[in-house]
Amino acid sequence: MADNPTTITLTIDGQEVTVAKGTTILRAAKQAGKDVPHYCYHDGLSSPAMCRLCLVEVEGAPKPMPACVTQATDGQVVHTESEQALDFRRGVLEFYLVNHPLDCPICDQSGECKLQDYVHEEGRKHGRSREPKRIFGRDDFGGDVLFYGDRCVMCTRCVRFMTEVERDARLTVVERGNRSVIDTFFEEGLEGTHWHGNIVDICPVGALVSKDFLYKARAWDLEHTDSICPSCSQGCNISLHVRDNLVQRLKPRDNLEVNGFWMCDHGRLNYEWLNRGDRLEAPLVRSESGVRAMGWREALAAFLEAAAGAAGNAVRAVASPRASNEDLGAFRALVESLGGGDIVYRMSRAADEVVLKGFPSLARRRDLAPNGRGAELLGMLRVGSDEGTGGLEDVADHDGIVLVLGDALDDQAPDFGSSAALFVHLATHASAASANAHFVLPITSFAEQEGSFTNLNGRVQRFWPGIRAPGAARPAWFVIGVTLAERTGSTAPRSAAESFASLGSSFPPFAGMSYDDLGTGGALVNQPVSLSGD
């Protein structure tokens, strides 16, 4: 490696690591699988090297060095676990606890708190301070943020996020020394900023907590599932945090190609709809004798019969930009199978983008659905207003076959589809219009199924099921796949992966792509496509 000028090799705790020149010791250690404890350092922010927790022993250096800003050099020998390194960390951790309230039992961060973790792993058994503690108390920072000053470790990640990333310096360190405390400009608070939820994420302790999540769940009771934010076309990588089959909160996942480490407040707080009750739990079939819930086998048989009976009628179809690529692809195939026709979709459109100035490739996009791009690439046409309403006049009174996937039709008149020869509504919830449907087929939301969305840049990203589907609700790709297999004698896809892989045969942008290619970070659709602007 020595003759390669772009890399250097150093030894960390006896293990040789080769890293790119300019890498810090902390990053190099991470590459070697070692997490050097730290608070102020964050991958997405500048490094002030002030928490002093990442001090490591570097052979030949006169003092312990902060791993976060010290560049690794060739031949360097670093100890992160030596007696000296442990000694300094023990000391720094004790300093943190001098004024910390130790209120873990009532602290939201408990269980995912870096102070708790580090002290438990490496701290002194007993603190030696006998002095009265400094008290700052609690402060409402506005927006979704509460500040518990006494728990703060003064890492200033929040201040740097607001200053460097959101570029709206609403937070600052007030006073100095031991009297330093994070604050806003008096009563100004964070109101009106659009990304402040991130400061709760990056706070390593329980100083900044979310009002929305306050006292809702303990960290250790939450199941985390990788997912994609459904609130706009950016496709931020997120985790669903679930307890008792209810989504409790959304958190961003790192993906430098899409959202860095961040997500917007709009997306973060827009999840309650996933927990909505009154779901469709069984297929509903309407006949002269009324509407009857039935099992899938019976319902699909009835549907195939009805479809055969309606053959020859023109098809008009409505899809949803909230449906996955797999669902939309299957829907497209269903429409083709019934004689073909245009598929339209409706999507809300905000007046402006909300760009994250310090990470400008990230914005809350104007299109307020996750898969408008997928629908477009699958040949569907956008209709309706910027509110996501209207545009279905041709469908509403169509007397042929009406197929609707995902769109709840909430804005439509009660007689929507009442003239149709065959009206099939694949939906999660019933609406007034679905009363006219001959078949209401219960499908799952994205949070209940595996699948993928295509974001506005043509990046296809996977998500996984985080909550159990209610009753007999099933993914649309599965329902349609089984139906088509019956109808055409083909084989139904057995998984979302198979369903996705089959998209490529009909739709060139997806040709040759597979879940294996997507990994967790996603991949761009495989050929240059002209992506319509926003």
Next chain:
Amino acid sequence: MSDAPFRNPGWAGNTGGFELSEDQVRGDDFVGARSVEGDHPSTAATYPYMLADKHPEAPLFEGDFQARFEKILTRYPTKQAALLPTLGLAQEVRGHVGPESMDRVAELLGLSSAYVRGVATFYTMYNKAPVGRYLVQVCTNISCNLCGADDVLEAFLRYTDSEMGELSEDGNFTVIEAECLAACGFPTCVQINSRYYENVTPADVPKIIERLAAAGPGEG
């Protein structure tokens, strides 16, 4: 030689109304002269240079102060660098730097209000709340302390009949403990508004207080 216009010399403070006279500064009649006996001639005989009690409602800035503000801006390569002098100017006008002043200075310099608050609170010389006409800062750090600064501080509190950091009842005095004022050879050093009073002993305190309390508005 560059063609860039040269900035003005000096500092932007030198057009204000509170400064020393030409004679005092340039001449032999030096206000800060000390006698060998250590008894500062100014201890009880002079007024401090500027009153802390000003015009809390005055605009930032107008007239001479606006000119000085503009002069400050010319001295630095960035606007942000003008922050400390501008806050100082605001305090000179209003006597303290409250939220409204911070907000206004932020606006003048294109900074966020929170940022300005963070900077203003870092420095002890910006009064975050109104103080008395005379802000009495008694150094109690080691050199003065060895020579009895605690007694001087106590004397100031006693003769102004005030609590540390609290405004005296007549609104004239705020007495606080100060860190080293860099006059350690002349203990105890007391700064009253802008003036240093050196070699102050508890016995000097009543004279000083009496004189300052009696001073009219113009005599500050």
Next chain:
Amino acid sequence: MAYPYVSDREVRVISRHFGDPAARRLDTYVERGGYQALRKAFELGPDAVIDEVKASGLRGRGGAGFPTGVKWSFMPKQPTRPHYLLCNADESEPGTFKDRELIRWDPHQLLEGVLISAFAIRAGHAYIYCRGEFFETTQVLARALEDAYAGGYAGRDILGSGFDIDVTIHVGAGAYICGEETGLMNSLEGQRGQPRVKPPFPAAVGAFGMPSTVNNVETLATVPHIVTHGGAWYRGYGTEKSPGTKLFCVSGHVNRPGNYELPLGFPMMDLIEDVCGGIRDGHALKAVIPGGSSVPLLNAEECSRCTLDYEGVVAAGSMLGCASVIVMDETTDIVKQVRRMVQFYAHESCGQCTPCREGTAWMTKVLRRIEDGRGTEEDLDTLLDMSHQMTGTTICVLSDSAAAPVVSSIHKFKDEYLALIRRGERVGVA
């Protein structure tokens, strides 16, 4: 001469005008040979000036004692961006009171030094960062600067040399830490005066992101004399490793406190007994802090064999720092004074680094408790361990400074701590 006190053992180079207000006037200063060094510097050129200062062995007078010429030589020789000279006049180390005197008695001497030094490091702009509390001092300096501009000694095309050097006085606002060179730069830029992580060093990335050098007032005031008389002349005073003269700020329990300019290597006891007229009221010496509150205390025995040069003070068990000699006699309550110093550091800690932010405040509380008679012997171990955790672990050395008097006093004056602890135990407070 009446400048509070003078001694015939002094070698008055930079302090020669102390007590003589006439020197503050430009005409008098020029009459006495002022600004000749600046002319000479222009003739020599920047590199020769740096070489002369290197040859003099002048060491930074702000406390660290780093060789000034060497520091200057870190600046790029071919400027591609603006260079800045920053004069550190934020004097605030407890025990130190020389820079204020240098400025107010001899402002042109400082300005001449600033101009020569800026020329040497190829800076087109010098900032003099004056401590905010120094109102009248700043007024004196500002008037002198105005006169210097008017007289053609500063500004554009200085003395017809073709060189432009702009000088601005910047006034601080009350923060000890702005005397740390990178804290000073942040403060100058309108930020909280928190020290910066080094590297990068100021000569590469300094004020406003440009190559910068920070020098203390006393250092810069010395420069004109070195340029005039040569480095070899300067080496005629002091010791081999600590050449030249130095202002000693003597405070505390001596009969004649004040500033005394002495050759480095001067015996400490001569300073106390002879120059300063001995301890007040005939008391015995207990302890001396030889370099400002940031350095370890020396006990009387250590003082007796201490010479006042950088190496001599280290050999005696402390550091010369900025040569601020704080003298304490036998009546001194050491624990109280140590607590007062640590309280100062807690007040002045910028709050960035955890060991300093939390450690200085915690230490103050523990010391206060001991002082009140509620301490235990374990507290002393805790204090020593805390000091260890605060030394060498932070961005700047403020926390090291807070730890120094604690460690040295516990080691050298443990009896005083124990007496307070025992007394507390006796009356049953603990």
